[in-house]
Amino acid sequence: xxxxxxxxxxxxxxxxxxxxxxxxxxxxxxxxxxxxxxxxxxxxxxxxxxxxxxxxxxxxxxxxxxxxxxxxxxxxxxxxxxxxxxxxxxxxxxxxxx
Numbered sequence: 001x002x003x004x005x006x007x008x009x010x011x012x013x014x015x016x017x018x019x020x021x022x023x024x025x026x027x028x029x030x031x032x033x034x035x036x037x038x039x040x041x042x043x044x045x046x047x048x049x050x051x052x053x054x055x056x057x058x059x060x061x062x063x064x065x066x067x068x069x070x071x072x073x074x075x076x077x078x079x080x081x082x083x084x085x086x087x088x089x090x091x092x093x094x095x096x097x098x
Contacts, residue, residue, distance in 0.1 A: 001045045002071035006053070007080040008036040013058040014081060017098055018044050020051030020068075036081075048073045055081065056098050065094035 006016050018032045030049065036042035052068045067090045069077055079089060 002048055002074060003043055003045055003076040004032075004051065004053075004071070005041055005043045005076065005078040006034060006036050006055075007041045007078060007082075009039060009080065009082050010057070011038050013037050014055050015058075015098060016042065016053055016055040016081075018046060018051050018053055020046070020049050046071065048075070051077075053079060054094050054096065054098050063094040063096070063098050064091050065096070066091050 004018050006014075008014050014036050016034050016036060018030075018034075020030050030046055030051075032044035032046055034042040034044050048071050050068055050070050053066045054063055055066075056063045066079065071077060
């Protein structure tokens, strides 16, 4: 299993969905959800595969989507939900729901 950790340094909660396709035994779409409180870290375990996150802050109706990332067996990804000029993880407004 691989770990996706979501760090939320903001003063509002966020609902995060990790969406992707696991490669183990030919699994199809995979979706794991976690609520991360203000100034907290949440995590989900997923199989190796290619994923992206969708998230929505508690005070905003907009759903945002991050760039895809790949996880190998027993690896981890940490994503910090903080706007930064020149940051290394791109986001865009999602056309899909959470």
